[in-house]
Amino acid sequence: MDRGEDVVRQLYGRWRGPLHGYVLRLVGGDHQHAEDVVQETLLRAWRHADRLTPDEAGPWLYTVARNLVISGFRKRGGKHAEVPIEAEHLPPVADAVDHVLQSWQVAEALRVLTPDHRNVVVELYYRRRSVAEAAVVLGIPPGTVKSRCFYALRALRDALEERGVTRS
CATH class of the missing domain: 1.10.10.10 (Winged helix-like DNA-binding domain superfamily/Winged helix DNA-binding domain)
Incomplete structure (x- = not known):
């Protein structure tokens, strides 16, 4: 197994669940769309495996996922309705x-x-x-x-x- 595959396996094991939950909120509960975004995020991580470490990749992964959701929303012409998120579900900062x-x-x-x-x-x-x-x-x-x-x-x-x- 090469380093890229090993890094992606570690990223998948550590970040897939939290990333899926984060993206799921961004896409209004659409599990399939959330899974697609997570998979695309991890594909991009694989392409950049030489620069990522599983312990420090969180901000990069969350940013890529968020940007994928935003760009997907724009490409569809804003067809997804925004789902309000209750204040208690948002981080205070x-x-x-x-x-x-x-x-x-x-x-x-x-x-x-x-x-x-x-x-x-x-x-x-x-x-x-x-x-x-x-x-x-x-x-x-x-x-x-x-x-x-x-x-x-x-x-x-x-x-x-x-x-x-x-x-x-």
């Missing part, structure tokens, strides 16, 4: 959890960028500098900032899509 998951996804995706591309993204989007200001800080021409930004955002988009994040 749901917004904070989503924020942490999103931050984690972006941080992971930023790591795959080259340092030059990452620096441009940080200056323009995190430090909110103009192209001219970023050019001065980075010591490069404004045209280079624009070019690097274009390619950095393309690479960032690809990295996020690879992690299960889809565009709206």
